[in-house]
Amino acid sequence: MGDDHGAARPxxxxxxxxxxxxxxxxxxxxxxxxxxxxxxxxxRRAGFGVGTVYRHFPTKEALFEAVLLGRIERFVAxxxxxxxxxxxxxxxxxxxxxxxxxxxxxxxxxxMLDSGTAMPVRPGSTLARDFAAxxxxxxxxxxxxxxxxxxxxxxxxxxxxxxxxVAERGARxxxxxxxxxxxxxDGMRPRSL
Amino acid sequence: MGDDHGAARPxxxxxxxxxxxxxxxxxxxxxxxxxxxxxxxxxRRAGFGVGTVYRHFPTKEALFEAVLLGRIERFVAxxxxxxxxxxxxxxxxxxxxxxxxxxxxxxxxxxMLDSGTAMPVRPGSTLARDFAAxxxxxxxxxxxxxxxxxxxxxxxxxxxxxxxxVAERGARxxxxxxxxxxxxxDGMRPRSL
DNA sequence: ATAGAATCGGAGAGCATTCTCCGTTTGTCG
DNA sequence: CGACAAACGGAGAATGCTCTCCGATTCTAT
Numbered sequence: 424m425g426d427d428h429g430a431a432r433p434x435x436x437x438x439x440x441x442x443x444x445x446x447x448x449x450x451x452x453x454x455x456x457x458x459x460x461x462x463x464x465x466x467r468r469a470g471f472g473v474g475t476v477y478r479h480f481p482t483k484e485a486l487f488e489a490v491l492l493g494r495i496e497r498f499v500a501x502x503x504x505x506x507x508x509x510x511x512x513x514x515x516x517x518x519x520x521x522x523x524x525x526x527x528x529x530x531x532x533x534x535m536l537d538s539g540t541a542m543p544v545r546p547g548s549t550l551a552r553d554f555a556a557x558x559x560x561x562x563x564x565x566x567x568x569x570x571x572x573x574x575x576x577x578x579x580x581x582x583x584x585x586x587x588x589v590a591e592r593g594a595r596x597x598x599x600x601x602x603x604x605x606x607x608x609d610g611m612r613p614r615s616l
Numbered sequence: 617m618g619d620d621h622g623a624a625r626p627x628x629x630x631x632x633x634x635x636x637x638x639x640x641x642x643x644x645x646x647x648x649x650x651x652x653x654x655x656x657x658x659x660r661r662a663g664f665g666v667g668t669v670y671r672h673f674p675t676k677e678a679l680f681e682a683v684l685l686g687r688i689e690r691f692v693a694x695x696x697x698x699x700x701x702x703x704x705x706x707x708x709x710x711x712x713x714x715x716x717x718x719x720x721x722x723x724x725x726x727x728m729l730d731s732g733t734a735m736p737v738r739p740g741s742t743l744a745r746d747f748a749a750x751x752x753x754x755x756x757x758x759x760x761x762x763x764x765x766x767x768x769x770x771x772x773x774x775x776x777x778x779x780x781x782v783a784e785r786g787a788r789x790x791x792x793x794x795x796x797x798x799x800x801x802d803g804m805r806p807r808s809l
Numbered sequence: 810a811t812a813g814a815a816t817c818g819g820a821g822a823g824c825a826t827t828c829t830c831c832g833t834t835t836g837t838c839g
Numbered sequence: 840c841g842a843c844a845a846a847c848g849g850a851g852a853a854t855g856c857t858c859t860c861c862g863a864t865t866c867t868a869t
Contacts, residue, residue, distance in 0.1 A: 435815055435866060461856060472818035477858065537782055575799070582792045583799060586779025589730055599775045606768070606776060610803025628836060628845060654826060665848035670828065 442479045445469050449490050457530035457592070458487065487531070494532060495550055498522050502557035512570025515561045516608050519580075520601070523587045527600035533588040555581060572613045583607050635672045638662050642683050650723035650785070651680065680724070687725060688743055691715050695750030705763025708754045709801050712773075713794070716780045720793035726781040748774060765806045776800050 434442065448469040452460050462483045466476045480486035501518060508514035526532040559577035566573050587607055590599030627635065641662040645653050655676045659669045673679035694711060701707035719725040752770035759766050780800055783792030 437866065438816060441816085462858085463856075473858080474819065474860085475817050478816070481858090483857065572799075578792065579795055579799070582783035582796050583779075586776075586782050586796060586800075589779050589782050590775035599771065602772050603775050603779060606765075606772070606803040607779075607800060608803070609807065610799040610801070614802065615808040630836065631846060634846085655828085656826075666828080667830085667849065668847050671846070674828095676827065 438479075441471065441475065445471065445476055445479055445486075446489060449486055453487065453490055453531035454529045458534040462486070491531060491535060492550065494525075494529070495535075495554060498525075499550075499553050499557045502561055506557075506560055506564070511561075511564035511568045515565035515571060516611075518558075518561055519584060519608060520604050522584065523600050523604040526588055527591040527598070530592065533591050533600075537585040537588050537592075558584070569613060571611050575611060580611070583611070631672075634664065634668065638664065638669055638672055638679070639682060642679055646680065646683055646724035647722040651727040655679070684724060684728060685743065687718075687722070688728075688747060691718075692743075692746050692750045695754055699753055699757070704754075704757035704761045708758035708764060709804075711751075711754055712777065712801060713797050715777065716793050716797040719781055720784040720791070723785065726784050726793075730778040730781050730785070751777070762806060764804050768804060773804070776804070 433439075445465070449465050452465050452468055456464075462476065463473055465486070466473045469476070476486070480489060501521065505514040505518055526536055555577060558580055562571060562575070562577055562580050565571040566575070587600045587603040590603050626632075638658070642658050645658050645661055649657075655669065656666055658679070659666045662669070669679070673682060694714065698707040698711055719729055748770060751773055755764060755768070755770055755773050758764040759768070780793045780796040783796050
């Protein structure tokens with residue numbers, strides 16, 4: 424356990440400003456360069472020494488988490504909001520497409536969701552589980568009304584989601600993920616008889 | 617330019633054996649651990665010093681290429697063989713599924729095809745282009761007979777292929793790629809009217 | 810203004826990775 | 840068998856990354 428339990432003493436004004444700036448630059452850097460960007464590079468872009476950045480975030484992982492967790496939490500929240508939507512099929516496909524679209528503008532988010540590459544979420548965190556659970560609920564409801572083929576597992580749907588995001592990685596960021604999502608969503612529908 | 621133009625002097629018998637062993641171990645290591653495995657680790661697994669391995673392959677990239685190029689060339693050859701198949705739709709979907717299935721047992725192949733992560737093919741090589749072209753031809757023919765929706769580009773199909781392979785990466789290698797390919801192939805079919 | 814605490818900066822420790830160098834060992838040919 | 844070229848082994852140079860440490864600097868409260 425650290426030493427800043429609950430609300431520690433307030434940060435000095437300049438420190439608060441600097442922390443904010445680091446967060447903002449890190450946000451940009453992660454969006455454009457992905458999870459592989461180095462800590463030094465972020466400090467450099469923000470115009471601080473690495474020591475300063477480490478003062479605010481004890482670890483590279485912690486910084487990345489601070490930038491990215493909110494985004495993913497929002498996805499989970501969106502899914503919860505849709506959990507009782509009228510049209511279960513629309514809810515599932517809409518959420519799926521929305522996640523792909525929003526994540527596709529953000530390298531780091533793609534890297535993270537596609538996983539396989541490092542996942543900057545602490546082992547203890549239930550976030551990955553929450554995300555999967557949220558998707559699972561939306562999927563189950565959509566299947567119950569026959570909007571999605573019944574043999575699709577939640578794991579499959581997650582794979583499909585990750586797969587779409589891959590199109591947006593590296594140099595080729597040109598909207599491929601959204602086009603993929605269209606095809607993939609079609610594929611998830613029950614085969615018309 | 618190196619110094620081994622054309623057929624240099626034949627390797628000493630033990631050297632040839634060792635080279636073969638390195639290739640074989642590297643093959644296994646790449647299949648199970650992917651492109652991120654270190655050169656030292658391969659040397660260790662093969663039971664050689666790194667110097668020895670470097671004697672045979674001037675660079676990490678060269679070794680990986682020696683192991684993987686053949687695999688990809690075979691995919692390209694398969695595509696060529698199917699270029700005049702009777703059922704163009706069957707040819708395209710069959711090839712697509714076959715590539716996914718074969719690559720899915722091989723971490724390195726997944727890493728490489730999905731790209732975004734390092735591509736161990738020399739810039740000069742036309743292999744990536746050849747692969748894309750082969751897929752493009754199969755796709756075009758399938759579209760001409762109405763087996764694949766017309767608005768799909770070759771780039772899209774490549775993204776979709778890469779996307780399927782992502783399911784097989786990291787710890788979770790459990791056949792997800794093949795299941796994904798099924799859904800994705802369905803999605804590529806024209807929307808039934 | 811000034812003392813004292815909070816914050817900053819960046820050199821460098823520690824580690825992993827690719828690749829080089831050269832003394833030592835081993836195969837091959839007469 | 841013996842000599843010489845070929846091949847081996849692994850220490851270590853060079854690079855790049857995360858993270859630590861502490862003297863120098865800047866803020867803030869009085």
